[in-house]
Amino acid sequence: MKLTLLAGVAATLAAGAYAGEAVADEGMWTFDNFPAAKVKEAYGVDITPAWLDHVRGAAVRLSSGCSASAVTSTGLVLTNNHCVAACAQALSSPGHDYFQQGYLAATRQEERTCAGMQAEILTEISDVTPQMTAAGAGLTGQALVRAKIAVSSTLESNACKGDPKFRCQVVDLYHGGQYKLYRYRKYSDVRLIFSPGVPAAFFGGDPDNFNFPRYDLDSAFVRLYEDGKPVATADHLHWNAAPPKAGEPVFVAGNPGGTDRQLTVAQLETQRDLTLPITLMQMSELRGRLLRFSEESPEHKRIAADLVFGLENGYKVYFGRLFTLNDPVFMAARRKAEADLQAQVQGDAAKLGADFGNPWRSIAIAQQSVQALYLPYRMVERGPMGSDLFDYAQDLVRAAAEREKPSADRLPGFADSQLALLQKRVLDPRPVYPDLERVTLGFWLSKVREYLTADDPNTRLLLGRDSPEALAAQLSQSRLGDPAVRKALWDGGMKAVLASDDPMIRYILKIDPTARQIRGQYDEQVNGPTTQAAEKIARARFVAYGDRIYPDATFTLRLSYGKVDGWSYRGVTVPPLTTFAGLYDRATGQDPFKLDPRWEAARARLNPDTVFDIATTNDIIGGNSGSPLINAKGEVIGAVFDGNIHSLGGNYGYDGTINRAVAVSTAAITEALRKVYGADALAAELTAEQ
C-alpha cells in the first residue's frame, strides 16, 4: 500500500470536480445517458447507439459482486480470478486447493458449477421515477422507507411477471434523483472453466495490491449454462489479443459497486470520524487473528485464504478512504463544492419545489442519530464479519418469517423478486469450516462486549454470562454447513425453523427481534430522513447541472471512457504497460513474490515482451473487477482487476491526472493459456471467432 503517497492523493484530488459537472475522463455513466459527444470531441471515437447496445448485451454482472463479459457465442465469460476465488475455494477440499493452484476444465464435463453464483445481462431500462417519488409523498422516517420498499418490490414483480429467466430491479440513481427499472436476463448455473490460481493471478499479494506496475494474470473464465447446456451468447465481445498502445482510447463496461461522490459533507465527516476508524480497527484485529490462524497449519491457511484476501483488500480500500477524508485540503474542497451548489440553486425556488427547505441540515441532523445508533446497528443487526453459519441462520430465520407476509411488506432482500437468488445462495452446497467459524464468531462476540460494553442490554442479549470463546465454540457446532439441513429449514418455513434445535438457529431466533428493532430505529432516524433530504439535493443538482452529471455507483451497469495512460506523481513517471519480463525481474522466491512453478517452467517459451498489465484513465471502483477493457471497435482487449493507489480516493472524487484503472491484457491471457497452462482448447475457442 503506497501509504507514503496517500497524504498527497487528496490534495491533488482537490482539483477534481466533486459531484459537480464531470471533467476530463471522469464518470461512471449509465447507458441511457452516455456523453458520446464529449468522447467524440476528446478521442474522435463514435459511440453509436448500436455500439452501446452491443456492449450492453455482452456485459455480465456476477452475483459475487463482480463484472464480466461474454467473449464467445457459446456462453464463455471473461472475469477476474479474484471474482471466482470464492468459487474455487468452495470447490476445494484438503487434497485439492484450487484457490491456490487454480483450475482448468479439460472438457465440458469438468466445467463445475460455482456455488451461489448468478450471471445477469441487462436487457432493458425503464423509468419509474414518478412511481417511486410518489411512494414517499407525505411520509417520513421508517414509514417512508417501507413505502418505497413496497412500491419497488411491486414494480419489480410486475415487470418480471414471475419469469424465472429474468430478474427485475428498481435502481436508485443520483440518491433518489431518478429511479429506473433494470430488467436482466439471468443465468443461475455458472461453471468454472479456468482459474490460474493465486500465485500467478495475485503475484505480489497484498503488498502490491492497488499498486502499479503490476504483473498479475488476474483473469478467469466461467461459462453460462441453462438446462444443462451452454448458453448461446450472440452479443459477445470479440477477443482481440493484439497488445494495446499507450494513448489508445479505451472503455470499461461494468458495475462499479458504490461511490460517495454525491454525499454531503456531514455524511463524509461521519465516515471520517466514526464509521471508517471503527471498521478499520475491527478489520485489523480480525486480520491479525486470521493471519496467525493461517500460520498454524496448511489446512488452516487453505480454509482461511479467501476470507483473508477479502479482508486485506477491504482494509486497504477503507484505509485509502480514511486518509483521503483526513486530508483537510480535500475536505475544504468538498465544502466549497457543497456551498457552490447551494449558491447555484439559490433563488430557484420554483424549480426546487416549495418543500425544499434545507436538506443539507436535515442530513446533518440524521448524522447525529448515526453517532448514537451505529454501534448497535453494526454489532447486532449486521452481525459478524465472515461467519457463514450466522448468515445462513439469519437468512433462514428471516426468510421463514418474511415469506409469511405479502411481498410488498417484507424486509429488503426478501421480496418475491429477490427470493430466487437468496434461495440459491442459501441452498447451494459450499463447505463451512467450524474452526474458522470459531475465530470469526469469537472475534465478533468479543467486539460486541468491547464496543457496546459488558453491561449493555445488547451485550447481555448476545453474550449472556458466556465468554465470547465459549459461546463461539458452541455456535460453531451448528449443522447448517450441511445443505440438506438448510434445505429442510428453507422448505419447512417458520414451523421447521421454530422446531429446530440447531444452536445457531436458536441463537438467531433469540436475537432477531432486537436486531429488527435496531434496524427499525435506523430506518426511522437515519435512512428515512436521509432519503427524503437526498432526493431534494438530487433535484438541486439537476437544476444546476442538468444531465451533465452521472449518478454515484450502485453496482449497476455503467460505461467509462478514457485512454491507456501512465501517470506522474512527485516527479516519478509510471509507464502504462508492463511485460512478462517484469514478472521475472520482480520475483524473489519468497511468498507473495514467488513464481508459480508453471510460470517458472514456461519462462523460456514465453515472449518476454508480451504486454501483461495495463494502466488506463478509466473511472472505476470496486465492483468493476472483471469488467472488459474495450477498444474503440468494441473488442475486448483486457479485464480490469484493480486501480492504482490513487484510485482509492476515487470513492469521493475522480482526478484524471493520477487515478488509474489496472487491467490484464488479452494478449497476456492468450499467451499464458497456450504456453503456461496448456489450455489450447480454451485459447482456440477464444480466438476461433475472430
Added chain:
Amino acid sequence: MKLTLLAGVAATLAAGAYAGEAVADEGMWTFDNFPAAKVKEAYGVDITPAWLDHVRGAAVRLSSGCSASAVTSTGLVLTNNHCVAACAQALSSPGHDYFQQGYLAATRQEERTCAGMQAEILTEISDVTPQMTAAGAGLTGQALVRAKIAVSSTLESNACKGDPKFRCQVVDLYHGGQYKLYRYRKYSDVRLIFSPGVPAAFFGGDPDNFNFPRYDLDSAFVRLYEDGKPVATADHLHWNAAPPKAGEPVFVAGNPGGTDRQLTVAQLETQRDLTLPITLMQMSELRGRLLRFSEESPEHKRIAADLVFGLENGYKVYFGRLFTLNDPVFMAARRKAEADLQAQVQGDAAKLGADFGNPWRSIAIAQQSVQALYLPYRMVERGPMGSDLFDYAQDLVRAAAEREKPSADRLPGFADSQLALLQKRVLDPRPVYPDLERVTLGFWLSKVREYLTADDPNTRLLLGRDSPEALAAQLSQSRLGDPAVRKALWDGGMKAVLASDDPMIRYILKIDPTARQIRGQYDEQVNGPTTQAAEKIARARFVAYGDRIYPDATFTLRLSYGKVDGWSYRGVTVPPLTTFAGLYDRATGQDPFKLDPRWEAARARLNPDTVFDIATTNDIIGGNSGSPLINAKGEVIGAVFDGNIHSLGGNYGYDGTINRAVAVSTAAITEALRKVYGADALAAELTAEQ
C-alpha cells in the same frame, strides 16, 4: 470500553479550561508550585510545606513506568499489581505462573528481585531554566536539539557527581517554559513481596478496564533493598485501613506519564489524522495475532500475557484519545482557547521578546514534516512493538557506539547520567521467548513493507528479498536472551559488537545508520523547530496566566487534589465506592469475570461491606498507576490504578464533572491480605506502625 459514552466525553470536556488557568480539581501540580490556598478554600485542608515534604519523601517512582509509595519504615512499598506484572512474568516459568497466580514471599528470603526495576525518591528540585534556555540560543533544527541535550547531560553529571546512589534528571516543564533539575535517591534492587495475580487484580479484564464500578485488588508490594538489606524509609506514609467516605478530600502523589493539554491545535490535528489512526490500526492487528497465539496453548498464553495486557490497555487509551479529537465540539473549544491566549498576549511584545514571531505557525509548519517523516521514523527508528531481542540489540549496538563519545555528545538515553539504569535494564536476567519474538518481529516487518511499500529503500534495507516470516524466524534465533551474552557485549564495547555473529546484532548493525539518519531528520525538521516555538508559547502562557497553571505531565512527581466522588452522565449516577459484595455479584464463572479460587474459598470469611474500589475527582493519567491515595492527614488510604472512561479524554483536558481516578482501598487490601491470602505477616507489618 464504554465507547457508547465516548462520543459525549469531549462535548462535556469543552466546558474545561484547556491549558488556560486551572479550574475546579484540575491540575497535576509540581511540589514547588502547589495551589495550597485554593485547596484551603475548596476543602478547608492545610497543605503545609511539611506535609508536602513528608509526602514527597514517601512518593516513589518506579522505572517500570509506575508510581508507588513507601508505607513502612523498612522499605515496604505499595504499588499496583499491573506495575509488577512484568516482574511476575519475568520470575515465572512453565511450571510457575506468578503473573496469573500471584506471588507471596513468606519470608524475607523469598522476596525476589524484579528485573530492570529501579525505585526513585525525589529529594531536591533546582531551577536550571537559564542554562537550558541559553543552550539553544541562536540555534535551530538538529543543532538546537543537540545543544540542549549536551547541556542537560552536563548539568545532570555535575549535580550527581557520579554518586551511584543518586539519579539526576533535567526536566522540561511547560514545554520549555521551565527546566528543573530533579535529584532522586535511587534504589536498584527492588524485590517482589506480594502480587495477588491477574484474576483478582484485574477482575473484569479488558472489558472492565477504564470502567467503574470496579472490583479489582490491583495492588502489590515490593521492598527496596540496598547492599542486600531492606532500606530504612523514615519518610513513609502511615497505613490507614479505615474506609474512606464520599466527599472526603483526597490527594494523589505520583508521576503522570504525559499529557497533551498544552499542545497546539496543529499538533492535535496530526495526532487525530495521522499518528493515532496508524497506531491504533497497527496495535489492533498485533493484538489479533497475539490473541490467537495465546489460544494455541497454555504456554503461549502464559508467555504472551503481559504483552497482551499492555497492548490492550494502550489500545483503549489511544482509542479514547482518537474519539476525543474526532469530536468537532472539543476541537472547536481548543481552537478558541488557542485564539484566547493569542488575544491575551497581543500587544505584550515587551514581555514576549522581540523574537516572538508566530510560534503557532512554526509548529504548524513542523507538522507538515511529521506527515512526511512519521512512517519511516515509526517503522525504522522506533522498530517493532514488543520485541525484547530487537531492543537489547539496539541498546547494545548504540551503547557501544555512544560510549566512545564524550557524554555530552551522545544520543538521548546514553549520557553518563543515564547509563546506569540502561545497563541494569539490558543486563538483568529476564526470559526471552523466541516463539513470541517471531510473532512480534514478523508483524513489524510485514507492516514495514505495507506502510513504506515494497519498493521503498527502507523496506529494501529492512527486509531485503526475504519474507517477513522468514526473516523473523532467522532473527528470533538470536542468543541475546542469555544475559551472559548481553554482558559480554556490553563489557566488550564496539569491538565485541562488531565481532559478534549474533543475527540480531548483525541486523541492527546493518540498519542503524539509516535509523540514526531518520532520527536526525526528525530532529532537524520536527523536534528542533517545535522546541523553539513551544518555548515561546510557554512564555506567552506565563504572561497570560502567571503561576496559576501547571505543566503538562512528564513522568515526574506531581500532586493532585480532589475528593471521593462518583459522577452522573446522561442521567445515570455512579456512586463512588464499591464493596466486596459487588465482586461476587458480578462474577459469571467465565474469564475474565471468573473468581480467583482463593476469593471463592474466602467468601464466607470476608466482610461483604468492605470498601473495595474508590472513584475520586483527582486529575491523573497513565504513569499515576500505583500512586498513593492520601487523606488530609497525609495517610495512605488507597492505591490509584485506573481512571474511568471519561478520564481518557483527560490527555487533552480535565473535566471535573465526569473525569474520575479509580483506586483500590487500603481497607480492601488489608482485609484481603489477612482473609484471602493468609498474608498475616505482611498485614501486620503494614499496620504495626499505626
